[in-house]
Amino acid sequence: MKKKIFVLDTNVILHDYNCIHSFEDNDIVIPITVLEEIDNFKRGADQIHFNAREFIRILDSLSGDQLVKEGVSLGPGKGKIQIIPDHQHEAEVEKIFSSNRVDHRILSVAYYLTHQFSNRKVIFVSKDVNLRLKAKSMGIMAQDYFTDRIQDIEKLYPGKRVLKDFQENLIDQLYQPEGFIKPEQLEVNNLFPNEFLILKNQQKSVLVVYHAQEHVIRRVEKKNAYGITPRNAEQTFAIHALMDPSVLLVTLSGRAGTGKTLIALAAALEVRKFYQQIYLARPIIPLSNRDLGYLPGNLEAKLDPYMQPLYDNLNVIKNQFDENDKAFKRIGEMLEQEKLFIAPLTYIRGRSLEKIFFIVDEAQNLTPHEVKTIITRAGEGTKIVFTGDPYQIDTPYLDAQSNGLTYLIDRMKGQSIYAHITLEKGERSLLADLASNLL
16 A cells, blocks of 8 residues: 655644654655744744744754655654645645635645645645645545544543442441452452542442552542532542542543632642642643733733632632631732742743642643643652643644543553542532533
8 A cells, every 4th residue: 555645734743743753654744834834933932832943853853955855764664754845836726715825835735745646645634623624625635633632532531430229238338447348349340540439329329439559449538628628429539539649640620610620729728738839820822822912011910810710719718718717828828938829831841840739720721742741840749630621622723632631531541640530510600500501
Protein backbone atom coordinates (compact mmCIF):
# COMPACT_ATOMS: atom_id res chain seq x y z
CA MET A 1 0.00 0.00 0.00
CA LYS A 2 1.35 3.40 -0.98
CA LYS A 3 2.27 5.90 1.70
CA LYS A 4 -0.19 8.65 2.52
CA ILE A 5 0.67 12.33 2.37
CA PHE A 6 -0.43 14.40 5.38
CA VAL A 7 -0.61 18.18 4.98
CA LEU A 8 -0.43 19.85 8.41
CA ASP A 9 -2.25 23.00 9.46
CA THR A 10 -0.60 25.48 11.84
CA ASN A 11 -2.91 24.68 14.75
CA VAL A 12 -1.83 21.03 14.77
CA ILE A 13 1.80 22.02 15.31
CA LEU A 14 0.89 24.59 17.97
CA HIS A 15 -1.19 21.89 19.69
CA ASP A 16 1.62 19.30 19.63
CA TYR A 17 5.09 20.42 18.53
CA ASN A 18 6.17 16.78 18.23
CA CYS A 19 3.26 15.89 15.94
CA ILE A 20 5.44 15.09 12.92
CA HIS A 21 6.46 11.83 14.63
CA SER A 22 2.84 10.65 14.93
CA PHE A 23 2.16 9.63 11.32
CA GLU A 24 4.04 6.28 11.18
CA ASP A 25 5.79 5.76 7.84
CA ASN A 26 3.68 8.25 5.90
CA ASP A 27 5.00 11.48 4.40
CA ILE A 28 4.36 14.94 5.86
CA VAL A 29 4.07 18.25 4.02
CA ILE A 30 4.39 21.65 5.69
CA PRO A 31 3.14 24.57 3.55
CA ILE A 32 5.49 27.56 3.78
CA THR A 33 2.53 29.63 5.01
CA VAL A 34 2.42 27.45 8.12
CA LEU A 35 6.03 28.40 8.89
CA GLU A 36 5.09 32.06 8.46
CA GLU A 37 2.31 31.67 11.00
CA ILE A 38 4.49 29.77 13.46
CA ASP A 39 7.05 32.53 13.23
CA ASN A 40 4.45 34.92 14.68
CA PHE A 41 4.13 32.71 17.78
CA LYS A 42 7.84 32.46 18.65
CA ARG A 43 7.77 35.14 21.34
CA GLY A 44 5.71 34.73 24.48
CA ALA A 45 5.47 32.81 27.73
CA ASP A 46 2.41 30.66 27.02
CA GLN A 47 2.47 27.00 26.02
CA ILE A 48 1.52 27.86 22.45
CA HIS A 49 4.67 30.00 22.13
CA PHE A 50 6.80 27.25 23.66
CA ASN A 51 5.40 24.78 21.11
CA ALA A 52 6.23 27.14 18.25
CA ARG A 53 9.84 27.48 19.40
CA GLU A 54 10.25 23.73 19.92
CA PHE A 55 8.91 22.91 16.47
CA ILE A 56 11.31 25.38 14.88
CA ARG A 57 14.18 23.68 16.73
CA ILE A 58 13.05 20.29 15.42
CA LEU A 59 12.99 21.61 11.86
CA ASP A 60 16.42 23.18 12.39
CA SER A 61 17.80 19.77 13.37
CA LEU A 62 16.58 18.54 9.96
CA SER A 63 17.95 21.58 8.15
CA GLY A 64 19.26 21.37 4.64
CA ASP A 65 18.23 22.07 1.08
CA GLN A 66 16.55 18.68 0.86
CA LEU A 67 13.87 19.79 3.34
CA VAL A 68 12.45 22.04 0.61
CA LYS A 69 13.49 20.12 -2.50
CA GLU A 70 12.79 16.43 -1.93
CA GLY A 71 12.07 16.12 1.75
CA VAL A 72 14.07 14.69 4.66
CA SER A 73 13.60 11.32 6.35
CA LEU A 74 12.30 11.46 9.93
CA GLY A 75 14.19 8.29 10.83
CA PRO A 76 13.97 4.49 10.55
CA GLY A 77 10.41 3.30 10.00
CA LYS A 78 9.24 6.89 9.46
CA GLY A 79 8.28 8.82 6.35
CA LYS A 80 9.82 12.05 5.15
CA ILE A 81 8.95 15.67 5.82
CA GLN A 82 8.94 18.32 3.13
CA ILE A 83 8.28 22.07 3.04
CA ILE A 84 6.26 23.29 0.04
CA PRO A 85 7.15 26.93 -0.74
CA ASP A 86 4.83 27.40 -3.72
CA HIS A 87 1.31 26.43 -4.92
CA GLN A 88 -0.24 28.81 -2.39
CA HIS A 89 -2.60 30.39 -4.91
CA GLU A 90 -4.40 27.60 -6.73
CA ALA A 91 -6.95 29.12 -9.12
CA GLU A 92 -9.77 26.78 -8.11
CA VAL A 93 -9.38 27.67 -4.44
CA GLU A 94 -9.28 31.40 -5.16
CA LYS A 95 -12.35 31.05 -7.38
CA ILE A 96 -14.42 29.59 -4.53
CA PHE A 97 -12.83 31.44 -1.60
CA SER A 98 -12.05 34.84 -3.06
CA SER A 99 -10.29 36.37 -0.05
CA ASN A 100 -6.53 35.86 0.15
CA ARG A 101 -6.54 34.43 3.67
CA VAL A 102 -3.73 32.41 5.26
CA ASP A 103 -6.08 29.43 5.65
CA HIS A 104 -6.85 29.43 1.94
CA ARG A 105 -3.15 29.50 1.01
CA ILE A 106 -2.62 26.40 3.18
CA LEU A 107 -5.70 24.84 1.57
CA SER A 108 -4.25 25.58 -1.88
CA VAL A 109 -1.21 23.40 -1.13
CA ALA A 110 -3.46 20.52 -0.05
CA TYR A 111 -5.56 20.99 -3.22
CA TYR A 112 -2.48 20.96 -5.46
CA LEU A 113 -1.08 17.79 -3.85
CA THR A 114 -4.46 16.03 -4.06
CA HIS A 115 -4.46 16.47 -7.85
CA GLN A 116 -0.70 16.08 -8.35
CA PHE A 117 -0.60 12.73 -6.52
CA SER A 118 -3.90 11.20 -7.57
CA ASN A 119 -2.48 7.71 -6.96
CA ARG A 120 -1.85 8.45 -3.24
CA LYS A 121 -4.09 9.52 -0.39
CA VAL A 122 -3.52 13.17 0.46
CA ILE A 123 -5.03 14.11 3.83
CA PHE A 124 -5.30 17.62 5.22
CA VAL A 125 -4.92 17.58 9.04
CA SER A 126 -6.38 20.52 10.97
CA LYS A 127 -8.00 21.19 14.31
CA ASP A 128 -10.11 23.90 12.70
CA VAL A 129 -13.52 22.33 12.02
CA ASN A 130 -14.56 25.03 9.57
CA LEU A 131 -11.38 24.72 7.52
CA ARG A 132 -11.82 20.94 7.39
CA LEU A 133 -15.32 21.48 5.99
CA LYS A 134 -13.94 23.86 3.38
CA ALA A 135 -11.36 21.26 2.38
CA LYS A 136 -13.98 18.53 2.03
CA SER A 137 -16.15 20.82 -0.08
CA MET A 138 -13.29 20.89 -2.59
CA GLY A 139 -12.78 17.15 -2.64
CA ILE A 140 -9.80 17.20 -0.26
CA MET A 141 -9.68 14.50 2.40
CA ALA A 142 -9.54 16.16 5.83
CA GLN A 143 -9.39 15.00 9.42
CA ASP A 144 -8.67 16.13 12.97
CA TYR A 145 -5.37 15.33 14.71
CA PHE A 146 -6.18 12.05 16.45
CA THR A 147 -2.98 11.18 18.34
CA ASP A 148 -4.16 12.47 21.74
CA ARG A 149 -7.88 12.18 21.07
CA ILE A 150 -10.15 9.89 23.13
CA GLN A 151 -12.23 7.74 20.80
CA ASP A 152 -15.36 7.25 22.92
CA ILE A 153 -16.11 9.98 25.46
CA GLU A 154 -19.20 8.12 26.66
CA LYS A 155 -16.95 5.35 28.00
CA LEU A 156 -14.62 7.70 29.86
CA TYR A 157 -13.69 6.41 33.31
CA PRO A 158 -16.27 7.82 35.81
CA GLY A 159 -14.31 6.92 38.95
CA LYS A 160 -17.22 5.15 40.61
CA ARG A 161 -19.69 2.28 40.27
CA VAL A 162 -23.04 1.45 41.86
CA LEU A 163 -23.63 -2.17 42.92
CA LYS A 164 -27.24 -3.03 43.80
CA ASP A 165 -28.81 -5.96 45.67
CA PHE A 166 -25.69 -6.23 47.78
CA GLN A 167 -25.45 -8.70 50.68
CA GLU A 168 -26.53 -7.08 53.94
CA ASN A 169 -23.99 -8.92 56.10
CA LEU A 170 -21.11 -7.49 54.04
CA ILE A 171 -22.50 -3.98 54.42
CA ASP A 172 -22.68 -4.51 58.17
CA GLN A 173 -19.09 -5.76 58.13
CA LEU A 174 -17.96 -2.51 56.48
CA TYR A 175 -19.62 -0.46 59.23
CA GLN A 176 -17.56 -2.17 61.90
CA PRO A 177 -14.52 -0.30 63.32
CA GLU A 178 -11.64 -0.89 60.88
CA GLY A 179 -14.09 -2.96 58.88
CA PHE A 180 -13.15 -4.00 55.37
CA ILE A 181 -13.89 -6.67 52.80
CA LYS A 182 -11.85 -8.27 50.06
CA PRO A 183 -12.55 -7.48 46.39
CA GLU A 184 -13.25 -11.14 45.77
CA GLN A 185 -16.33 -10.85 47.98
CA LEU A 186 -17.83 -8.31 45.59
CA GLU A 187 -17.59 -10.61 42.59
CA VAL A 188 -16.61 -7.57 40.50
CA ASN A 189 -13.80 -7.69 37.98
CA ASN A 190 -11.20 -5.11 36.99
CA LEU A 191 -11.37 -2.71 39.91
CA PHE A 192 -9.05 0.26 39.49
CA PRO A 193 -6.89 1.59 42.33
CA ASN A 194 -8.81 4.25 44.30
CA GLU A 195 -12.04 3.44 42.47
CA PHE A 196 -15.14 4.32 44.48
CA LEU A 197 -18.24 2.17 44.85
CA ILE A 198 -21.75 2.60 46.20
CA LEU A 199 -22.97 -0.71 47.62
CA LYS A 200 -26.68 -0.86 48.29
CA ASN A 201 -29.67 -3.11 48.80
CA GLN A 202 -33.28 -2.30 49.59
CA GLN A 203 -32.55 -1.34 53.22
CA LYS A 204 -28.95 -0.15 53.45
CA SER A 205 -26.12 1.41 51.49
CA VAL A 206 -22.45 2.16 52.07
CA LEU A 207 -19.77 4.19 50.30
CA VAL A 208 -16.44 2.42 49.80
CA VAL A 209 -13.10 2.73 48.01
CA TYR A 210 -10.69 0.11 46.70
CA HIS A 211 -7.16 0.31 48.16
CA ALA A 212 -5.08 -1.57 45.61
CA GLN A 213 -1.86 -1.75 47.64
CA GLU A 214 -3.64 -3.40 50.58
CA HIS A 215 -6.03 -5.23 48.24
CA VAL A 216 -9.00 -4.33 50.43
CA ILE A 217 -12.20 -2.33 50.15
CA ARG A 218 -12.79 0.14 52.98
CA ARG A 219 -15.69 2.38 53.93
CA VAL A 220 -15.52 6.06 52.97
CA GLU A 221 -16.66 8.29 55.80
CA LYS A 222 -18.48 11.55 55.19
CA LYS A 223 -16.00 14.27 56.20
CA ASN A 224 -16.28 18.01 56.59
CA ALA A 225 -13.60 20.05 54.78
CA TYR A 226 -12.98 23.53 56.22
CA GLY A 227 -16.66 24.18 56.87
CA ILE A 228 -17.88 22.58 53.63
CA THR A 229 -20.01 19.45 54.10
CA PRO A 230 -20.48 17.12 51.11
CA ARG A 231 -24.08 16.99 49.89
CA ASN A 232 -23.97 13.76 47.89
CA ALA A 233 -21.96 10.57 47.42
CA GLU A 234 -19.74 11.97 44.66
CA GLN A 235 -18.73 14.98 46.76
CA THR A 236 -17.97 12.63 49.65
CA PHE A 237 -15.74 10.57 47.36
CA ALA A 238 -14.05 13.73 46.06
CA ILE A 239 -13.18 15.00 49.55
CA HIS A 240 -11.83 11.57 50.47
CA ALA A 241 -9.49 11.54 47.45
CA LEU A 242 -8.44 15.15 47.97
CA MET A 243 -7.51 14.53 51.61
CA ASP A 244 -5.85 11.13 51.09
CA PRO A 245 -2.06 11.67 51.33
CA SER A 246 -1.35 8.57 49.26
CA VAL A 247 -3.20 10.03 46.27
CA LEU A 248 -0.95 12.59 44.55
CA LEU A 249 -3.06 13.29 41.46
CA VAL A 250 -6.82 13.91 41.46
CA THR A 251 -9.22 14.84 38.66
CA LEU A 252 -12.73 16.13 39.27
CA SER A 253 -15.04 16.49 36.29
CA GLY A 254 -18.63 17.62 36.10
CA ARG A 255 -20.89 20.34 34.83
CA ALA A 256 -21.14 23.83 36.32
CA GLY A 257 -22.49 23.95 39.87
CA THR A 258 -21.45 20.47 40.97
CA GLY A 259 -18.90 21.90 43.42
CA LYS A 260 -15.63 20.83 41.79
CA THR A 261 -13.55 23.91 42.56
CA LEU A 262 -15.22 24.65 45.90
CA ILE A 263 -14.56 21.17 47.24
CA ALA A 264 -10.97 21.12 45.95
CA LEU A 265 -10.22 24.44 47.64
CA ALA A 266 -11.95 23.47 50.91
CA ALA A 267 -10.04 20.18 51.08
CA ALA A 268 -6.77 22.01 50.41
CA LEU A 269 -7.45 24.38 53.31
CA GLU A 270 -8.32 21.44 55.56
CA VAL A 271 -4.96 19.73 54.96
CA ARG A 272 -2.93 22.94 54.56
CA LYS A 273 -0.50 22.08 57.38
CA PHE A 274 1.03 19.33 55.21
CA TYR A 275 1.93 21.77 52.40
CA GLN A 276 4.03 24.91 52.10
CA GLN A 277 1.53 26.59 49.80
CA ILE A 278 -1.89 26.19 48.22
CA TYR A 279 -1.73 27.31 44.60
CA LEU A 280 -4.99 27.84 42.71
CA ALA A 281 -4.67 28.60 38.99
CA ARG A 282 -6.65 28.58 35.79
CA PRO A 283 -5.81 29.05 32.10
CA ILE A 284 -6.60 32.48 30.67
CA ILE A 285 -8.01 31.78 27.23
CA PRO A 286 -8.28 35.47 26.22
CA LEU A 287 -4.49 35.92 26.65
CA SER A 288 -4.15 35.18 22.95
CA ASN A 289 -7.09 37.46 22.18
CA ARG A 290 -6.29 41.11 21.45
CA ASP A 291 -9.43 42.22 23.34
CA LEU A 292 -7.56 41.70 26.60
CA GLY A 293 -5.25 44.57 25.68
CA TYR A 294 -8.13 47.02 25.65
CA LEU A 295 -9.07 46.36 29.27
CA PRO A 296 -8.04 49.20 31.60
CA GLY A 297 -5.16 49.00 34.07
CA ASN A 298 -1.96 47.03 34.35
CA LEU A 299 -1.59 43.30 33.72
CA GLU A 300 -2.83 42.40 37.21
CA ALA A 301 -5.94 44.52 36.73
CA LYS A 302 -6.56 43.00 33.30
CA LEU A 303 -6.38 39.46 34.71
CA ASP A 304 -8.49 40.04 37.82
CA PRO A 305 -11.85 39.43 36.06
CA TYR A 306 -10.67 35.98 34.97
CA MET A 307 -9.54 35.11 38.49
CA GLN A 308 -12.76 36.31 40.13
CA PRO A 309 -14.55 32.90 40.02
CA LEU A 310 -11.75 31.49 42.17
CA TYR A 311 -12.16 34.28 44.70
CA ASP A 312 -15.92 33.66 44.66
CA ASN A 313 -15.34 30.06 45.76
CA LEU A 314 -13.00 31.26 48.48
CA ASN A 315 -15.68 33.67 49.73
CA VAL A 316 -18.20 30.82 49.93
CA ILE A 317 -15.82 28.99 52.25
CA LYS A 318 -15.16 32.13 54.34
CA ASN A 319 -18.89 32.68 54.74
CA GLN A 320 -19.19 29.36 56.56
CA PHE A 321 -17.58 31.11 59.55
CA ASP A 322 -18.15 34.23 61.63
CA GLU A 323 -15.82 37.14 60.87
CA ASN A 324 -14.22 36.76 64.29
CA ASP A 325 -13.63 33.05 63.83
CA LYS A 326 -10.00 31.91 63.54
CA ALA A 327 -10.81 29.93 60.40
CA PHE A 328 -12.18 33.09 58.74
CA LYS A 329 -9.14 35.17 59.67
CA ARG A 330 -6.74 32.42 58.70
CA ILE A 331 -7.79 32.63 55.04
CA GLY A 332 -6.98 36.34 54.94
CA GLU A 333 -3.63 35.74 56.59
CA MET A 334 -2.78 33.00 54.08
CA LEU A 335 -3.57 35.31 51.16
CA GLU A 336 -1.41 38.08 52.62
CA GLN A 337 1.51 35.71 53.24
CA GLU A 338 0.99 34.02 49.84
CA LYS A 339 0.49 30.68 51.57
CA LEU A 340 -2.70 30.70 49.51
CA PHE A 341 -1.90 31.98 46.04
CA ILE A 342 -4.39 32.59 43.21
CA ALA A 343 -2.91 33.36 39.80
CA PRO A 344 -3.10 32.65 36.05
CA LEU A 345 -1.67 29.31 35.02
CA THR A 346 0.96 30.96 32.82
CA TYR A 347 2.70 32.22 35.97
CA ILE A 348 3.95 28.73 36.87
CA ARG A 349 6.29 28.39 33.87
CA GLY A 350 9.79 27.71 35.14
CA ARG A 351 8.66 26.97 38.69
CA SER A 352 9.45 23.82 40.62
CA LEU A 353 6.45 22.77 42.70
CA GLU A 354 7.70 21.46 46.05
CA LYS A 355 5.21 20.59 48.83
CA ILE A 356 2.37 22.46 47.11
CA PHE A 357 -1.32 21.62 46.95
CA PHE A 358 -1.84 22.71 43.35
CA ILE A 359 -5.38 23.13 41.99
CA VAL A 360 -5.84 23.72 38.25
CA ASP A 361 -9.34 24.98 37.48
CA GLU A 362 -11.00 24.85 34.02
CA ALA A 363 -8.55 22.15 32.96
CA GLN A 364 -10.71 21.24 29.95
CA ASN A 365 -9.23 24.30 28.24
CA LEU A 366 -5.73 22.82 28.35
CA THR A 367 -4.13 20.63 25.70
CA PRO A 368 -2.79 17.20 26.66
CA HIS A 369 0.74 18.55 26.33
CA GLU A 370 -0.01 21.46 28.67
CA VAL A 371 -1.36 19.03 31.27
CA LYS A 372 1.78 16.94 30.96
CA THR A 373 3.94 20.06 31.38
CA ILE A 374 2.14 20.96 34.62
CA ILE A 375 2.37 17.49 36.15
CA THR A 376 6.05 17.09 35.29
CA ARG A 377 6.79 20.17 37.43
CA ALA A 378 5.61 18.36 40.56
CA GLY A 379 8.33 17.93 43.16
CA GLU A 380 8.39 15.94 46.40
CA GLY A 381 5.31 16.34 48.57
CA THR A 382 3.20 18.03 45.87
CA LYS A 383 -0.40 17.10 45.14
CA ILE A 384 -2.03 18.21 41.88
CA VAL A 385 -5.78 18.51 41.30
CA PHE A 386 -7.41 19.18 37.93
CA THR A 387 -11.05 20.28 37.80
CA GLY A 388 -13.26 21.01 34.81
CA ASP A 389 -16.16 20.15 32.55
CA PRO A 390 -15.03 18.28 29.39
CA TYR A 391 -18.13 19.48 27.56
CA GLN A 392 -17.62 23.20 28.27
CA ILE A 393 -14.68 24.11 26.01
CA ASP A 394 -13.73 27.75 25.53
CA THR A 395 -10.96 27.32 22.95
CA PRO A 396 -11.77 26.62 19.27
CA TYR A 397 -9.23 23.83 18.69
CA LEU A 398 -10.25 21.50 21.53
CA ASP A 399 -13.38 19.45 22.14
CA ALA A 400 -14.71 16.88 24.61
CA GLN A 401 -12.51 14.16 23.10
CA SER A 402 -9.24 16.03 22.66
CA ASN A 403 -8.86 18.32 25.69
CA GLY A 404 -6.22 17.75 28.34
CA LEU A 405 -8.63 16.84 31.16
CA THR A 406 -10.29 14.05 29.18
CA TYR A 407 -6.92 12.77 27.99
CA LEU A 408 -5.56 12.75 31.55
CA ILE A 409 -8.52 10.81 32.95
CA ASP A 410 -8.26 8.20 30.21
CA ARG A 411 -4.49 7.72 30.49
CA MET A 412 -4.12 7.81 34.29
CA LYS A 413 -6.86 5.39 35.30
CA GLY A 414 -5.37 2.37 37.02
CA GLN A 415 -2.40 4.21 38.54
CA SER A 416 -1.95 3.70 42.30
CA ILE A 417 -1.44 7.40 43.11
CA TYR A 418 -4.37 8.65 41.01
CA ALA A 419 -8.06 9.09 41.78
CA HIS A 420 -10.94 10.47 39.74
CA ILE A 421 -14.58 11.20 40.36
CA THR A 422 -17.26 12.58 38.06
CA LEU A 423 -19.61 14.89 39.95
CA GLU A 424 -23.11 14.56 38.56
CA LYS A 425 -25.56 16.44 40.77
CA GLY A 426 -25.65 20.23 40.75
CA GLU A 427 -25.51 21.65 44.27
CA ARG A 428 -25.07 25.39 43.63
CA SER A 429 -28.81 26.10 43.97
CA LEU A 430 -32.18 24.74 42.89
CA LEU A 431 -32.39 27.44 40.22
CA ALA A 432 -28.88 26.74 38.83
CA ASP A 433 -29.54 22.99 38.73
CA LEU A 434 -32.88 23.51 36.98
CA ALA A 435 -31.26 25.74 34.35
CA SER A 436 -28.43 23.25 33.81
CA ASN A 437 -30.91 20.43 33.18
CA LEU A 438 -33.50 22.24 31.07
CA LEU A 439 -31.80 25.03 29.14
